Amino acid sequence: MDIQLSAIITPPSPRIMAERQPRIAARDVNIYYGDKRAINSLSIDIPDKAVSAFIGPSGCGKSTFLRAVNRMNDTIPICHMTGEVRLDGKNIYDKDVDVVELRSHVGMVFQKPNPFPKSIHENVAYGPRIHGMAKDKAALDEIVEKSLKKAGLFEEVKDRLSHSGTSLSGGQQQRLCIARAIAVNPEVILMDEPCSALDPIATARIEELIDELRQNYCIIIVTHSMQQAARVSQLTAFFHLGTLVEYGDTDEMFTSPKDKRTQDYITGRFG
Amino acid sequence: MSDHIAKAYDNDIATLKSQLAEMGGIAEEQLANAIQALIRRDTALADSVIRNDDTLDGLERRIEEKAILTIAKRQPMAHDLREIIVAIRVSSDIERIGDLAKNTAKRTHAISEPLPRNLASGLTRMGQMAQTQLNQVLNAYALRDDEMGLAVWRADEDLDALYNSIFRELLTYMMEDPRKIGECTHLLFGAKNLERIGDHTTNIAENIHFLIHGKAITDSRPKKDVTAMMRPTDG
Numbered sequence: 301m302d303i304q305l306s307a308i309i310t311p312p313s314p315r316i317m318a319e320r321q322p323r324i325a326a327r328d329v330n331i332y333y334g335d336k337r338a339i340n341s342l343s344i345d346i347p348d349k350a351v352s353a354f355i356g357p358s359g360c361g362k363s364t365f366l367r368a369v370n371r372m373n374d375t376i377p378i379c380h381m382t383g384e385v386r387l388d389g390k391n392i393y394d395k396d397v398d399v400v401e402l403r404s405h406v407g408m409v410f411q412k413p414n415p416f417p418k419s420i421h422e423n424v425a426y427g428p429r430i431h432g433m434a435k436d437k438a439a440l441d442e443i444v445e446k447s448l449k450k451a452g453l454f455e456e457v458k459d460r461l462s463h464s465g466t467s468l469s470g471g472q473q474q475r476l477c478i479a480r481a482i483a484v485n486p487e488v489i490l491m492d493e494p495c496s497a498l499d500p501i502a503t504a505r506i507e508e509l510i511d512e513l514r515q516n517y518c519i520i521i522v523t524h525s526m527q528q529a530a531r532v533s534q535l536t537a538f539f540h541l542g543t544l545v546e547y548g549d550t551d552e553m554f555t556s557p558k559d560k561r562t563q564d565y566i567t568g569r570f571g
Numbered sequence: 572m573s574d575h576i577a578k579a580y581d582n583d584i585a586t587l588k589s590q591l592a593e594m595g596g597i598a599e600e601q602l603a604n605a606i607q608a609l610i611r612r613d614t615a616l617a618d619s620v621i622r623n624d625d626t627l628d629g630l631e632r633r634i635e636e637k638a639i640l641t642i643a644k645r646q647p648m649a650h651d652l653r654e655i656i657v658a659i660r661v662s663s664d665i666e667r668i669g670d671l672a673k674n675t676a677k678r679t680h681a682i683s684e685p686l687p688r689n690l691a692s693g694l695t696r697m698g699q700m701a702q703t704q705l706n707q708v709l710n711a712y713a714l715r716d717d718e719m720g721l722a723v724w725r726a727d728e729d730l731d732a733l734y735n736s737i738f739r740e741l742l743t744y745m746m747e748d749p750r751k752i753g754e755c756t757h758l759l760f761g762a763k764n765l766e767r768i769g770d771h772t773t774n775i776a777e778n779i780h781f782l783i784h785g786k787a788i789t790d791s792r793p794k795k796d797v798t799a800m801m802r803p804t805d806g
Binding site: 526564 | 572573574575576577580645646647648649650651652653784785786
């Protein structure tokens with residue numbers, strides 16, 4: 301089945317993919333909202349330890365596809381899909397896949413920071429606790445500290461871990477959400493416009509953090525800021541009208557894109 | 572290429588293009604006058620070339636400022652980014668061409684006697700060739716015509732070959748009559764300036780190719796100036 305699929309659909313492949321195994325491999329994915337098709341037979345290979353940016357005009361399907369990678373679309377009743385999304389070779393839409401378990405492998409950070417209305421400590425500790433990752437309080441505290449450190453937030457909040465997560469600034473809240481995503485040890489982090497509600501300084505901090513995190517994770521970021529895609533990603537995928545138009549090395553996509561639609565979009569010419 | 576959603580962005584790029592066209596026109600005139608001045612020993616014309624060089628310098632500064640401002644304001648990508656970078660590079664090549672024309676004109680004051688006929692016709696031909704190269708490459712830039720630019724790029728060989736023969740000829744004159752060494756050296760620098768102008772036109776051609784295709788010309792550059800290896804006895 302695998303061999304047949306990949307023989308029929310050859311995903312566009314950036315140079316970086318030639319030397320790496322895909323962490324995520326989507327094949328012939330179609331996603332519908334009712335009768336309306338939002339994603340049109342999409343195939344893509346996404347590597348580990350790199351940031352892949354999804355760009356495209358509003359309604360192009362980039363967020364819809366992003367949500368298919370941790371089955372967030374399952375929560376939308378009228379949404380259904382065909383095709384395969386493989387994480388390390390395993391189709392995440394197979395019947396035997398536990399969605400809660402899957403989402404601990406594929407974390408997500410949203411556009412608006414959405415900390416739980418609980419303490420900073422509890423925001424981070426919640427995931428590891430429900431997944432039974434810590435055997436005692438000391439181990440849990442260690443996970444919290446480590447996650448907050450990885451998210452670059454620990455120094456700022458170490459003296460007020462019991463304060464509410466919502467008392468933090470927008471940028472700090474977003475880093476708290478990243479710490480919360482990291483705490484359950486995911487392989488993949490999905491980010492849906494993580495900086496669009498933040499000021500430029502907080503944005504720069506998150507971008508710096510994304511650059512550090514890519515040493516260890518497969519990161520996919522959806523962004524409306526072309527400059528941000530150019531700054532933080534190694535791979536860029538351009539979506540238009542539910543189709544993956546072009547997928548390539550970021551350095552090339554922003555200097556000499558191959559497709560005219562990509563060129564028009566990134567240079568601000570789209571009608 | 573279709574228009575930007577932001578009209579002002581189109582205007583920014585159009586301004587750069589028209590300033591470059593203006594600069595190119597002035598450089599062509601400066602070069603033509605410098606060659607005329609040297610060959611006819613017309614010091615008044617030479618002085619006007621020297622004075623007008625400031626205009627080119629000023630235009631180059633304006634283009635550079637406009638380009639930097641546009642990058643800061645618009646964060647250009649892809650073809651737009653190349654458009655602006657190439658405008659900076661081309662304006663700098665044209666400015667250098669202006670300097671070389673000015674330097675050629677300056678040497679008019681050092682030539683006291685009419686040039687031998689052979690030499691005058693050789694220099695005239697070299698001057699015409701340099702002017703044609705400049706004119707063609709500026710047209711290629713304005714029309715975004717890669718083929719026209721590549722033709723200029725290839726034709727630089729001929730200019731180099733002509734320079735080599737003028738170099739030899741001047742060596743012969745100097746050996747025959749050491750009193751002419753001073754004047755001949757000035758003429759040699761004049762010819763070298765024309766050869767350098769040819770090199771700048773090939774730079775511009777390379778930039779046109781980069782502008783259109785987003786990558787450098789892959790062939791090796793035509794380089795036939797062999798005078799660096801010549802000794803007097805070769806003449």
